[in-house]
Amino acid sequence: MVGCGGLTEIVDIMKRTGAEDLGDFYPIRPDCQADTPKPRFKPRAGKTLSERRWNAAFSEDGHLDIEKVLRRIQRGGVHPAIKGSVWEFVLGCFDPNSTYEERNQLRQCRREQYIRWKAECQHMVPVIGSGKLITTPIITDVGQPVIDSAINSSFSDKRSIQWMLALHQIGLDVVRTDRALAFYESEKNQAKLWDILAVYAWVDNDISYVQGMNDICSPMVILLENEADAFWCFERAMRRLRENFRCSASSMGVQTQLSTLSQVIKTVDPKLHQHLEDLDGGEYLFAFRMLMVLFRREFSFVDSLYLWELMWAMEYNPNIFSLYEKPIAESDKSAASMLNNKLLKQCGKFERNKVKTGCKDQQSALAVFLVASVLEAKNKRILKEAKGLDDVVQILSDITGNMDARKVCKEALKIHKKYLSKAKK
Numbered sequence: 001m002v003g004c005g006g007l008t009e010i011v012d013i014m015k016r017t018g019a020e021d022l023g024d025f026y027p028i029r030p031d032c033q034a035d036t037p038k039p040r041f042k043p044r045a046g047k048t049l050s051e052r053r054w055n056a057a058f059s060e061d062g063h064l065d066i067e068k069v070l071r072r073i074q075r076g077g078v079h080p081a082i083k084g085s086v087w088e089f090v091l092g093c094f095d096p097n098s099t100y101e102e103r104n105q106l107r108q109c110r111r112e113q114y115i116r117w118k119a120e121c122q123h124m125v126p127v128i129g130s131g132k133l134i135t136t137p138i139i140t141d142v143g144q145p146v147i148d149s150a151i152n153s154s155f156s157d158k159r160s161i162q163w164m165l166a167l168h169q170i171g172l173d174v175v176r177t178d179r180a181l182a183f184y185e186s187e188k189n190q191a192k193l194w195d196i197l198a199v200y201a202w203v204d205n206d207i208s209y210v211q212g213m214n215d216i217c218s219p220m221v222i223l224l225e226n227e228a229d230a231f232w233c234f235e236r237a238m239r240r241l242r243e244n245f246r247c248s249a250s251s252m253g254v255q256t257q258l259s260t261l262s263q264v265i266k267t268v269d270p271k272l273h274q275h276l277e278d279l280d281g282g283e284y285l286f287a288f289r290m291l292m293v294l295f296r297r298e299f300s301f302v303d304s305l306y307l308w309e310l311m312w313a314m315e316y317n318p319n320i321f322s323l324y325e326k327p328i329a330e331s332d333k334s335a336a337s338m339l340n341n342k343l344l345k346q347c348g349k350f351e352r353n354k355v356k357t358g359c360k361d362q363q364s365a366l367a368v369f370l371v372a373s374v375l376e377a378k379n380k381r382i383l384k385e386a387k388g389l390d391d392v393v394q395i396l397s398d399i400t401g402n403m404d405a406r407k408v409c410k411e412a413l414k415i416h417k418k419y420l421s422k423a424k425k
Contacts, residue, residue, distance in 0.1 A: 022302050025080040026222070032180035037401030039302035047076030054082050062100030064089060066318065067346050073313035074349060077306045077406075084223035084233070090312040091236040092320035096346075107229070114228035117199050124160060125151050125167065125198075131187065133194040135171040139164040163202050166209045170197045173214040178301060183222055193221045196231045200238070210245040213238070215293040219305055239324050240315075240365070244292055254291050258284045261291075261368050265375060267422050268415055272379050281389045286396060287371045294367060298374075298400050307405035311366050314348040314409065317355075349413060357420050366412060369419070373411035374399060 028036050043050070049072040057065045066089065078086045088094055094103050122128045125138065127150045137146055143155040155161055174194045183189055197217055201209035217234045224230040238245075246253035261284050266273040276282055289297055294311070296304050344352060350366045353359075375382070378395050386392045 022080060026301055027182040028180050029182050029185060036180045037300040037303075039300045040404055041077060041303050041306040043079050044076045047072070049073050049076070049078045049082070049086065051079060051082050054079075054086065058100075062098065062103065064096035066096035066316070070313045070316055070346070070348055073309055078309050083305065083309070084220075084229075087220070087223065087309065087312070088229070088233055090309065090316055091233060092239070092324045093232055093236050095321040096318070110232050111226070111228040114199065114231050117203055118195065121199055121202050123152075124155070125164065128195055128198055131191045133171045133174060133187070133191045134168050135175065137165070137168050141165070159205050162208065163205065166201055167198055169211070170194055170201065170209050170214070173211055177214045177218050181222070181301065189221070192227055192230075193218060196221065196227065196234060199231060200235065203235075204238070204242070207238075207242050207245050210247060212293045213245060215296045216241065219301075219308075236324055241294075252288075254288060257291050257365065257368050258287060260364055261287060261371055264368060264372050264415070264419050268372070268418050269376060269379065272375065272383065275383055275386070276392070279386060279389055279392065281392055284371075286389060286393050287375075290371050290374070291367055295370065298403065299405065300401055303401075303403075303405050307370075307408070310405055310409045311370070312348075314350040314413070315366050316346075316348040317351045318343045318346040350416065353413070353416060353420070357424070359420060364416075366409075366416075369412035369416045370408055372415045372419075373408050374403070376411065376415065377408075 022039055022041070049069060053072060054069070057069050059065075069086070069089070073086070073090070089096060094106070098106070118129060125134075127134055134150060138150050139145060139155070139161060141161070143161045145151050145154060151164065155164070171194055174190050174197070177190075177193065178184055184193075193214065197209060197213060200213070200217075216237055217230075220230040220233040220237070221227075224233055242253075244254040244257065262273070262282060265276070265284075273282070276284070294304070295307055298304075299307055344355060347355060350369075354364070374396065378399070381395050382392060386395060
């Protein structure tokens with residue numbers, strides 16, 4: 001069983017033995033091994049960002065050569081031993097131009113902020129931070145504690161009630177999250193994931209919690225041992241994704257990206273788009289899950305992490321740290337402003353193309369073009385075999401565990417370039 005400090009222990013073993021078995025980093029429960037897709041990602045010497053090259057990318061006082069790091073990630077991903085540290089930069093937790101001392105101070109301030117937020121939550125629901133989690137309702141719709149409730153008193157303010165009503169759903173989702181991983185055999189590790197999601201739901205009361213956030217947060221919990229650090233990494237990831245989770249009685253957040261996907265396919269492959277329209281699939285709802293949780297179901301755990309870091313490196317903009325330091329409501333704006341030639345070189349491939357072509361559409365995320373690349377790869381089968389939407393879903397389900405993340409990203413960049421070219425005309 002892998003505890004909270006399990007990743008560090010595993011890394012130490014890997015360093016001593018020189019082993020490269022990814023199963024040693026993310027052990028699979030014995031009873032789940034037969035049904036778990038084998039990862040396609042393998043660290044490649046000279047291509048994957050290694051611990052040695054990562055350390056060498058920092059100056060003496062801690063400035064990071066982000067241009068060099070992005071280039072390496074886009075070629076071969078990140079070695080598991082350093083994923084957590086690298087993700088903190090590509091997600092905008094830290095400024096590459098900061099020093100070690102500045103980052104240590106910022107990290108400490110964030111940890112203290114997280115402790116304060118968690119204490120607020122703990123005051124209302126004492127089980128938070130106890131190493132346990134909740135899977136049954138603890139409050140009624142009018143704020144009254146249920147029998148044997150885990151809360152201290154009744155509540156009347158809408159924010160507290162809505163938050164507490166979500167806690168048991170978070171717990172139900174947590175116990176279903178990445179069940180094949182030995183890491184989550186530990187209730188303490190499950191509780192760590194539950195605590196982070198509960199605190200996030202309290203802090204971002206506009207979005208609160210929506211199913212799928214657990215799939216986004218889980219890798220951060222595994223990669224970063226400190227709970228507060230994992231929270232902030234998740235919070236930064238949500239800056240990119242939170243609009244996908246904005247749901248109302250009449251719409252779902254990811255609908256905007258589905259509309260963009262429809263426009264992309266209509267532009268680059270009118271025949272395929274028309275066929276999907278004829279099947280009553282023009283709204284592209286079959287792609288909902290891919291966009292919502294960033295292909296977590298279509299790739300193995302290891303390969304989904306590889307896909308994410310490729311995406312984040314390709315979408316990287318050197319302005320994201322300063323942008324994300326602003327309140328959440330202000331950070332939905334574009335990071336593309338005020339980029340000189342030097343900063344443009346520090347952008348990922350996808351972001352650089354967007355800036356150069358003047359594309360300011362915030363819904364044209366790389367994930368949309370990844371889905372487009374999957375549809376293009378299955379173009380012939382969909383046109384030939386799909387007689388209804390169920391057939392489309394079945395054809396797309398065959399990709400699970402059978403896609404190469406780097407190849408999908410490469411094709412997505414081509415489709416993006418083709419789309420911009422045709423859309424311009």
